[in-house]
Amino acid sequence: MTTAVGDNPITVRGLRKSYGDWHAVRGLDLDVEPGEVFALLGPNGAGKTTTVEILEGIRRRTDGDVRVLGCDPAEDRREWRARIGVVPQTTGAYTDLTVREVVAHFAAFYPHPLPVGQVLDMVGLGKHAKKQSTDLSGGQARRLDVAVGIVGDPDLIFLDEPTTGLDPVARREAWDLVRYFADRGRTTVLTTHYLDEAEALARRAAVIVAGQVVQCGPIAELGGSARPPATVSFRIPPELAGRGLPPLPDGAEAEAPTADGLQRIHTHTPTALLSVLLPWAREARVGELPELRVHRPTLEEIYLNLIGSSAATEAEATR
Numbered sequence: 149m150t151t152a153v154g155d156n157p158i159t160v161r162g163l164r165k166s167y168g169d170w171h172a173v174r175g176l177d178l179d180v181e182p183g184e185v186f187a188l189l190g191p192n193g194a195g196k197t198t199t200v201e202i203l204e205g206i207r208r209r210t211d212g213d214v215r216v217l218g219c220d221p222a223e224d225r226r227e228w229r230a231r232i233g234v235v236p237q238t239t240g241a242y243t244d245l246t247v248r249e250v251v252a253h254f255a256a257f258y259p260h261p262l263p264v265g266q267v268l269d270m271v272g273l274g275k276h277a278k279k280q281s282t283d284l285s286g287g288q289a290r291r292l293d294v295a296v297g298i299v300g301d302p303d304l305i306f307l308d309e310p311t312t313g314l315d316p317v318a319r320r321e322a323w324d325l326v327r328y329f330a331d332r333g334r335t336t337v338l339t340t341h342y343l344d345e346a347e348a349l350a351r352r353a354a355v356i357v358a359g360q361v362v363q364c365g366p367i368a369e370l371g372g373s374a375r376p377p378a379t380v381s382f383r384i385p386p387e388l389a390g391r392g393l394p395p396l397p398d399g400a401e402a403e404a405p406t407a408d409g410l411q412r413i414h415t416h417t418p419t420a421l422l423s424v425l426l427p428w429a430r431e432a433r434v435g436e437l438p439e440l441r442v443h444r445p446t447l448e449e450i451y452l453n454l455i456g457s458s459a460a461t462e463a464e465a466t467r
């Protein structure tokens with residue numbers, strides 16, 4: 149095994165995990181920096197949970213070098229575990245205990261837990277503290293999972309799809325919780341299928357496809373040179389009808405106008421394009437280009453472009 153470098157809370161090199169002859173994780177590298185919220189994105193079955201469970205010390209790796217808070221998770225030291233908070237994708241029911249008792253029970257495992265009442269308020273379960281945990285709704289039970297994961301005031305938190313099943317208000321509350329820990333300098337690894345969630349919370353992300361990182365970096369830069377272009381569109385006013393477009397900047401591609409006069413132009417440099425279009429309109433005494441829009445690709449479009457069609461991804465994953 150090679151030696152991990154740096155003081156990052158998570159360093160992974162060449163991680164592999166096989167289940168029998170199925171290679172779920174195939175040489176994965178990852179660096180998570182101190183205090184950041186880092187998102188793991190990728191289609192179903194890509195290997196995200198397997199990777200996260202190896203980092204949490206729950207699952208054994210087949211090969212590769214993994215350091216989490218300076219330790220090899222496979223050693224599973226007690227004091228190391230106390231510094232880690234885990235909200236898994238699915239948890240069992242906490243039988244026969246009230247909500248407060250469940251959280252108090254888990255708090256007792258940690259040397260410096262947060263006050264139970266504070267945690268219940270943070271996850272929006274304060275008014276349900278005396279309720280039997282088995283009587284909670286699906287979304288409330290998910291909040292309890294989150295409470296159990298954070299009560300130890302961990303240095304590093306793993307959240308595996310924490311907001312699945314939550315209503316929109318509860319989702320925003322869960323986001324506030326992530327921000328609370330980020331503000332306290334804690335590090336969070338967030339696995340999510342909600343790209344708006346990744347965009348709202350994380351600065352950097354890794355996109356995992358078929359057990360490998362296909363891209364890793366600041367969310368604002370995901371896609372890189374393969375990023376889909378922006379689209380500038382407007383409705384051609386009568387003054388400009390039939391005049392043809394001005395010479396466009398390099399790389400800009402105009403579609404033929406639609407029958408009802410909508411013009412779309414695709415470009416990676418929308419500002420340069422506008423600096424050509426606006427004088428062109430002004431010359432024809434058009435002060436406002438009707439319905440002028442600049443549509444930049446959303447994270448969802450960039451992501452879908454990155455992972456390719458789900459059929460192609462599936463084919464790759466089953467090769």
Ligand SMILES: Nc1ncnc2c1ncn2[C@@H]1O[C@H](COP(=O)(O)OP(=O)(O)OP(=O)(O)O)[C@@H](O)[C@H]1O
Nearest residue numbers: 167170172190191192193194195196197198199237
């Ligand atoms: N215990 C296991 N035995 C055999 N195969 C497994 C096991 N656990 C996971 N796998 C397989 O490994 C692959 C990766 O699964 P994993 O749960 O890590 O994916 P994921 O990216 O977390 O997916 P999702 O987004 O659906 O949660 C999948 O093909 C899955 O079927």
